[in-house]
Amino acid sequence: MRYVQLRAFHYVATCGGFSRAAEELFLTQPAISDQVRKLEEEYDVLLFNRQRKQVALTAAGEKLLQITRRLFDSESQALQFLSESRALQSGNLRIVADSAHHLLHILAAFRKRYPGVRISVRAGNTESVVNSLYNYEADLGVLGELPTLTHFACELLSSSPITAFVSHRHELAKAGRLTFADLTHHPLVLRERGSKTRTKLEVAARSVGVELKPAIEAEGREAVREIVASGAGIGFVSLAEFGEDKRLVPIRLVPEDQMMMDEALICLRERRESKLVHAFFEIARKLRST
Structure with missing residues (x-):
């Protein structure tokens, strides 16, 4: 196994193809293909599935990529150190x-x-x-x-509580505060699953016997903000991230102590x-x- 073979494999895997890897390394595509082929042949392992000029990592290729990521990151750190x-x-x-x-x-x-x-x-x-x-x-x-x-x-x-927010035209714009029970009577605009804001909100609601169900699920904070600004429902964000937006009004959620971000x-x-x-x-x- 040679360094150039591992490097060729790594760049094909991270760049998404032989042509792009060749461009990154200032080499020809045949040279890159030859290095990867020799690596596969020497160790009798298939690292890429090659179909219609597209390449995808095999299971063995995925495992090797985890190793080469560490290898080439360490190389980068060594260069930074020097x-x-x-x-x-x-x-x-x-x-x-x-x-x-x-x-x-x-x-x-x-x-x-x-x-x-x-x-x-x-x-x-x-x-x-x-x-x-x-x-x-x-x-x-x-x-x-x-x-x-x-x-x-x-x-x-930073550390700040989760706050609800609505359009300034919404019927709750002057509410001042909301409980989880209040939220069940209104359409909710929630982040995608995997969002920590959503997870903490749902856990806190369940602790008082309330199940929050989104009327709209949106990916990303800005998408939620724009949907709520249109008047479509109630959104949620940490108070530190609320910022300045005249279209929106924050509403305190109680209790706050379980929802610190x-x-x-x-x-x-x-x-x-x-x-x-x-x-x-x-x-x-x-x-x-x-």
Whole structure:
């Protein structure tokens, strides 16, 4: 087994095809195909199903990809270690967050201090944030809770209760407060399953004997916001994420104590001392303490 063969396999798997892998590695497609073929032949294993110019990982390929992700991430970390000063001048930092709202002040401070670092931020729910970190598809994550898994290092960003909200034209706009029993009489707009906000809301409701049933289920916080703004029902969000929107009115949910949302910055523990990750954590910690 040679390094070039593993590298060829890894790039085909992560890029989604031989042509794209060749482009990424500045090689020809036949050269990439030859390296993967030799790897398969040498160990008598099929790593890709090849059908009509499309490739898909086999079960063996999926397992090998888990290993090569760690291998090439470690290679990247070694490179960062050997060129630490350059990492903070022109590195790449990938973030996946259940809400970018909690990062805005940190991003601004980080960009001011390290203007050469390229940052990408994408949205995800709890499940996709955790999976992205495990699969080395992101360096940092933001979750609506403090993770209990020992694989993660974390920093608390904020803590706030879940609030209901409605359109300013809704009949409940001046209600001030709502109980779970009140919610059963109105259409509810809930996030997709896997959302921590929805999970905490449903658990708290069940604890007082109420089962919440969505009239509308929407993927993503912004989708819920727009649907509620149209007057279609009652939505839910952590108070810290409610923001300013004249179309919407927040309504306190009681009891609040079971529905506190902790937003946490997390990373795999093994990556905590990576130069860029460490720098981002330090800025987050300093801003929270001020």
